[in-house]
């Protein structure tokens with residue numbers, strides 16, 4: 101069973117909650133799908149068992165020995181990546197989308213395309229199972245393909261090790277990486293918080309999830325920061341046929357546990373918040 | 387001068403800082419503009435009593451194939467690096483998969499039979515809002531299901547009028563293209579982080595990303611007092627200025643959650659932020675464009 105934990109925006113405590121789920125009783129495979137800002141490996145310190153290269157598109161480069169500065173490439177580039185800078189045709193690497201068009205039309209064949217091969221996917225073991233995570237090299241396009249690769253690997257690892265539960269810690273936002281994270285999963289959990297932005301983002305995220313014919317479960321984290329808004333979230337969810345599966349209080353012990361390299365379940369197993377997380381998990385799994 | 391406010395991940399207080407800096411500047415009589423570049427989850431406007439003054443759509447062009455002219459030669463498919471053109475010549479099927487199309491125009495160039503025209507497809511909007519009559523809030527908003535917010539972010543930043551003295555760019559999270567695109571147009575980058583291992587890890591990745599771009603940066607630690615001292619240690623080792631620390635205070639979180647500008651309730655924080663911005667302008671403002 102694949103369970104995706106997402107949040108619309110970062111900082112709702114999604115990763116801490118996914119991590120807590122991952123250290124309850126059952127052995128799990130944890131897949132960190134937030135390839136743009138992978139964090140969970142910090143808590144789980146997984147062993148290094150395999151490493152794969154992920155090719156994140158291409159970038160165009162000009163060979164100035166061949167370029168005659170005609171500007172044809174600049175006229176064709178739709179990403180505003182090629183300009184004359186001090187009268188010299190120049191590609192701004194950060195704007196290049198890697199479409200190949202300039203390399204195809206340059207009359208002197210001065211442009212070549214190089215692969216972005218600095219992104220990686222790792223897998224290994226941690227104290228409660230297996231872990232797979234990706235690291236997108238800075239400035240690359242997060243197209244969701246690396247997320248797909250992470251998920252494939254997680255499934256393979258789960259199968260090889262007879263593990264049934266895969267927890268996907270999702271990326272923020274509503275773009276491709278999120279869509280790649282939830283496509284075809286069994287359950288989706290949305291972690292939100294009672295702030296105006298939390299509410300807006302949650303609503304946008306619910307829309308995306310519903311596009312995939314999935315019914316998300318909601319968790320309101322830090323509900324006591326704004327109880328009235330938590331109530332609004334409850335009401336909105338109810339009116340939209342969604343279930344708020346639990347709410348968690350703001351608890352500085354969450355931060356303490358992280359500082360000590362542990363999940364809240366490991367750090368304070370008998371705390372109120374740990375018990376609540378346990379309860380939420382059993383509801384999801386039932 | 388353009389100042390980007392960024393954080394490796396959302397939720398460290400980036401929007402708290404950017405909205406409060408903006409508010410403080412405005413109240414101080416500075417011509418400031420806030421651009422919410424977090425196009426996948428724009429939230430800054432909700433903090434202000436602002437009036438929508440204009441909306442402009444951001445489009446890209448996707449191909450439309452005229453099957454009466456198409457010879458099924460397959461050249462467009464060959465030119466498309468995103469697999470957005472599906473073609474089966476034997477049975478004369480050709481189709482554009484719009485969700486995969488990046489609007490690069492390569493297929494149009496490829497077609498020798500004049501079979502491709504283009505149509506506009508919306509990617510999102512740039513909205514301009516007025517505060518006290520001044521159009522000083524700009525929001526980039528990506529449509530659901532669109533692949534990349536980059537072109538919307540670019541369009542939003544282009545909207546800023548040249549009269550603005552200080553432009554605050556509320557950056558998207560992460561270190562991939564949307565973040566890079568936003569900070570690329572900034573003169574200075576403020577990273578907002580929290581003093582935890584997750585915060586440090588995200589900060590480190592952001593700083594590494596910025597290193598290749600030659601931009602000055604500094605760090606604001608939010609929720610100081612929670613967590614540990616590793617972030618401070620890291621900043622010292624790297625020689626990155628610690629701009630200020632906002633103490634952890636449950637009240638801040640409560641005001642924020644209600645959509646209130648914390649600075650109006652806690653003038654001390656307004657002073658702190660103004661001091662930060664003034665120092666940045668003093669040190670880096672002249673070299674700006």
Ligand code: SF4
Pocket residue numbers: 162166167168169170171172173174189205206207208209210211
């Ligand atoms: S099209 Fe080729 S030759 Fe012309 S400016 Fe571009 S790189 Fe140089």
Ligand code: SF4
Pocket residue numbers: 159160176177178179180181182191195196197198199200201202203490
């Ligand atoms: S590969 Fe495409 S996006 Fe990159 S510079 Fe060439 S035309 Fe522009």
Ligand code: SF4
Pocket residue numbers: 447448449465466467468469470471482486487488489490491492493494
């Ligand atoms: S515009 Fe570019 S991405 Fe879109 S179909 Fe044509 S070649 Fe492919």
Ligand code: SF4
Pocket residue numbers: 451455456457458459460461462463473480496497498499500501502
């Ligand atoms: S390049 Fe033109 S003629 Fe050839 S398959 Fe594409 S649309 Fe048809």
